[in-house]
Amino acid sequence: MVGLGMIFEETYRPFFEQAHARGVYDPAFGLLQVPLLAVASRTGSRAEAYRKDAGSKIAPFVSFSGPDAIGRLLESEVDFVCVASPDDRHFEAAIRSLKAGKHVLIEKPSVLTLGELDSLDKASLEHGVLAKVVYHKLLDPDHKKLRTLVADGELQHVNTGYCTLLEPKSISGGQFAEWITGRNPGTYVAVHYIKLIDFTFGGRLKSVSCTGQRGIVGTADGPTWDSTQLRLVYGYADGREAAFDIHTSWVTPDNFPGYVDQEVQFRFDNGVWNAHSRKRGIECTVEGRTPFTRKININNHYNGSFLEPWGERSQRGYGIEVLERFVREVAHVEHGGPPAERPGRLHTARQLAYNDISADRQTVAAVQAMEAILSRHAAGSPNCVVEVDHALGGLVLLTPGSSQPEVLYSGKVCAEQGAR
Numbered sequence: 131m132v133g134l135g136m137i138f139e140e141t142y143r144p145f146f147e148q149a150h151a152r153g154v155y156d157p158a159f160g161l162l163q164v165p166l167l168a169v170a171s172r173t174g175s176r177a178e179a180y181r182k183d184a185g186s187k188i189a190p191f192v193s194f195s196g197p198d199a200i201g202r203l204l205e206s207e208v209d210f211v212c213v214a215s216p217d218d219r220h221f222e223a224a225i226r227s228l229k230a231g232k233h234v235l236i237e238k239p240s241v242l243t244l245g246e247l248d249s250l251d252k253a254s255l256e257h258g259v260l261a262k263v264v265y266h267k268l269l270d271p272d273h274k275k276l277r278t279l280v281a282d283g284e285l286q287h288v289n290t291g292y293c294t295l296l297e298p299k300s301i302s303g304g305q306f307a308e309w310i311t312g313r314n315p316g317t318y319v320a321v322h323y324i325k326l327i328d329f330t331f332g333g334r335l336k337s338v339s340c341t342g343q344r345g346i347v348g349t350a351d352g353p354t355w356d357s358t359q360l361r362l363v364y365g366y367a368d369g370r371e372a373a374f375d376i377h378t379s380w381v382t383p384d385n386f387p388g389y390v391d392q393e394v395q396f397r398f399d400n401g402v403w404n405a406h407s408r409k410r411g412i413e414c415t416v417e418g419r420t421p422f423t424r425k426i427n428i429n430n431h432y433n434g435s436f437l438e439p440w441g442e443r444s445q446r447g448y449g450i451e452v453l454e455r456f457v458r459e460v461a462h463v464e465h466g467g468p469p470a471e472r473p474g475r476l477h478t479a480r481q482l483a484y485n486d487i488s489a490d491r492q493t494v495a496a497v498q499a500m501e502a503i504l505s506r507h508a509a510g511s512p513n514c515v516v517e518v519d520h521a522l523g524g525l526v527l528l529t530p531g532s533s534q535p536e537v538l539y540s541g542k543v544c545a546e547q548g549a550r
Contacts, residue, residue, distance in 0.1 A: 133215035134176040144445040159465035165189035170199035228253035261487035269448035291374040293323040296391040302380040315378040316358035333364040338499035388427035
């Protein structure tokens with residue numbers, strides 16, 4: 131495990147503790163033990179706190195810290211590595227793990243540039259291992275139902291989309307304060323919706339534009355963003371286009387009734403899909419606790435702690451389910467049949483477009499474009515647009531008032547046009 135911050139506490143920790151207690155079973159590979167063997171972090175303090183708090187809920191693990199914590203972790207007998215460090219540190223941990231012959235699971239966004247993505251994809255192929263990305267919102271029951279209706283043709287041809295995700299100030303000012311300088315909430319959370327749009331509707335990404343606001347997390351003229359408004363334009367095989375707007379923020383007041391405010395709307399030729407995270411759930415008020423130590427609106431679908439009817443304590447949700455799914459994919463590759471058939475099983479696992487690094491091109495392209503646009507905005511050139519698979523290159527940034535396009539990525543982004 132690389133990184134033991136908030137996401138580890140919310141999802142990886144309960145998964146590893148449940149796997150320690152029960153293992154992971156499938157008729158194809160039997161019962162496997164999945165111990166957490168080693169962790170890497172900058173100081174090791176969180177690892178020691180976790181070791182003390184978890185007690186017998188977890189197997190004994192080795193904690194590596196300091197400048198070469200990842201290198202020492204890779205020398206231990208681990209089979210796969212989970213990367214949950216800040217997003218601008220993903221690439222180094224992932225590429226070193228792949229080159230060491232380890233399967234890798236990376237928190238979204240996988241990486242920040244297509245060049246880095248190309249390197250990860252190449253390394254995973256050369257070393258015969260999986261490189262996967264966590265997009266847990268694809269496992270949200272509402273989003274799975276949306277994709278089902280689209281795949282079955284009940285909802286026909288998306289026209290427009292709007293997505294928003296607002297997070298509290300405690301995220302930007304507390305949990306992420308250590309690494310937030312120069313960052314933006316779009317890269318952190320808009321990427322969930324970029325992937326949802328890309329995976330659900332297919333098509334070819336054509337252009338990216340973005341603006342945003344500053345002045346709360348950082349200075350009003352600095353590189354750190356409070357909120358962003360991203361627009362993606364996709365083209366489809368029939369010659370039609372759809373525009374998607376994704377608004378994100380991490381400066382919502384901490385006394386907001388929900389952990390986050392998430393809403394999506396997609397308009398189709400023959401229908402409309404609306405979803406709201408708080409409206410689908412429940413409200414709970416506890417004197418002296420809500421809405422600070424416990425939120426009024428609770429998302430029990432993503433991650434919830436429960437007392438089961440039979441008296442057992444459990445923690446489950448699609449945020450944990452997505453991790454178990456990755457472990458099952460690795461287990462099928464390594465233990466799902468004769469060793470001679472491993473290349474075929476590896477190929478099958480790599481075809482899963484919901485999480486494989488090879489299917490992340492348009493999502494990473496949107497992230498790289500957004501970051502470049504915001505960087506130019508902070509430097510005094512707002513309203514830039516990035517065109518995808520332009521005549522000059524895969525990602526080409528166009529600045530208002532300038533006749534000199536800037537090539538951000540020279541290779542081709544989209545293999546072909548048309549829905550998956």
